[in-house]
Amino acid sequence: MLDFPIESTKNVFEVRGVSVYYKNFEALRNVSMKIPEKEITAFIGPSGCGKSTLLRCFNRLNDLIPGAKVKGQIYYHGKDLYAPQVDPVEIRQKIGMVFQKPNPFPKSIYDNIAYGARINGYKGNMDELVERSLRQAALWDEVKSKLRESGLSLSGGQQQRLCIARAIAIEPEVILMDEPCSALDPISTLKIEELMHELRSQYTIIIVTHNMQQALRVSSMTAFFNVIAGEDGKRSGYLVEYDRTEKIFSFPQENATQEYVSGKFG
Template sequence: MLNTQALTSTDVALRAENLNVYYGSTLAVRNVDLHIPRNEIIAFIGPSGCGKSTVLRCFNRMNDLIASCRVEGKITFHGSDIYAKQVDAVELRRRIGMVFQKPNPFPKSIYENVAWGARINGYQGDMDELVETSLRKAAVWDEVKDKLKQSGLSLSGGQQQRLCIARTIAIQPDVILMDEPCSALDPISTIKIEETMQQLKQDYTIIVVTHNMQQASRVSDRTAFYNAEATDKGGKVGYLVEYDHTEVMFNNPREQFTRDYVSGRFG
């Protein structure tokens, strides 16, 4: 595991301590401990069913929406426990936004896709400026600036995903979670999303789940490798194998499981 002693509390956006996630009585993810530094891109990698997306959704309490899901342990956001009783989960999700695997623009205009979330959150500034700034940060402004009244559903898949990123940016989060944001996109659109991520980390902390090893090595500052092992009941439980700077993870990992996975021997 990565030595975190050199990082101060102000350097860390999110921290998970002894995180366990259950679906009903079934343990799905066990004993995850990791920190997420500010203004970095963190990649979660690992085979299917190892808990990457489950852990990701814990960071903005999306798992609360699954009735059978139960989270144990502690997750702090800038030092505050996000599962404390007084925490407003809706406000938490504004500050920790999420971009999903499949682009999901609203059936509204491109402009309203970006403005809607900000409006319902009480934004009082110049909405035109916010929409333009958000679309620019998502690297899609030049492609849509002359058709803002057209439906967001009229855009290509890659443009729709960048529109969804702009929609997330518009509510002014601190952290952006991305759950396989490029898995449904062509290579050119994927490159644009990756370039956008590199620009966004100047202002945001990003956690991305990806099955693409090349993508993880290209875009991330640190990489967390998850694996899963069989249980006595015939299921699988995910766990964090190793977490370190991406260069270390892909060139000189500590664990044999990590070496085997990043070299393509399994997964």
């Protein structure tokens, strides 16, 4: 494993010996990795290996799950993300998230975007923010004539781009995406991937995906996670290998990675 994943880039996060527990169950064991700035990092691996669990550590979303506990350290720009003085609500403004199932608010398209900005006391021109965010999410042309209609009236792919626009509107630094295309058709998926290409110059993105081709197409770094059975028969997730995407897919160090990326897994 490379110590600094990509030469000459800064790291936004450094994960040191992180284990995550749900009550007594160790869902994720001893993960260490660095997430480079303004790159796309993909998390891949079989169901239950802890990809979503780790993703939620980066914006402290596990704080909201009763019984969830994070051990080890995560540094965000060198500062301990879990230090007592850190406000998780502020963190979630800098580190936005897009989920598997598009989840627009039951509000107008306009208000979906404006809502978070209003809560944050945004002082700028709201119409401009809405337009800019929708343009960045490649949705503007499709919705500009119906901004007052419900976000729920859009197609699944449009709803997901609306959710990305909503995340962008808060002007985050990092966008976490948990299988953002798994509920979408191939054309909508392609649009989201193109969008990610556009966003990569401006944002640090971490994406969980079950789609190998997608990881290969969009990411520059890939982390492969697997599950290991403990003595009690419970299965914990762990990080097998983390490297440049082309290396993970062409010359992985570990057999398990090779089997997974070539589809021989399980």
